[in-house]
Amino acid sequence: MITLTHYLLASALLFAIGVVGVLTRRNVLMILLCIELMFNAANLAFVAYARALGDTGGQIIVFFIIAVAAAEVTVGLAITILLSRQFKTLNADEVSFLKW
Template sequence: MINLHHYLVASAALFVIGFVGMVTRRNAILLLLSIEILFNAANLALVAASRYLGNLNGQILVFFSMTVAAAEVSVGLAIAILLVRHLKTLNADEVRLLKW
């Protein structure tokens, strides 16, 4: 029988994969892609909780989270285009404009 904790553990595994991607990849676009994996892990946990607790508020929250993800990606990709245009790189280690 599949219970709530099965879904939560699957969501945690997905979250950890996205986290490892965030930490290890240095390409700015791949960083945004890892953030999408993190969003998906959170959405999965929310929907699973919504199903097993028997109310729909979690699914409404997933709707808002998807909207925020769409807004974040559009601005983030615009920033990635700016990085390539001005600094000629997508490597996040080479973007040091705010270091001091």
């Protein structure tokens, strides 16, 4: 018998793997990919709760999350291309001009 808890556990593990990626990878592209992983973990939790609570609203939220994720990826990848074109690096640690 698969319950809501199973789906939430899978979602939590997926989110944790995404957090590991954001914390350990240096490449801007890989950080963006790991953010996608975390978005998807949230999606899974929303759909699982939509099923458990009998409310289709959770699935609508997933639609909005996908739209926001697409917007985020577009701008993020544009910035990535600019980084590699102007600074010749994709290392997130080397791009720290906004820090003082």
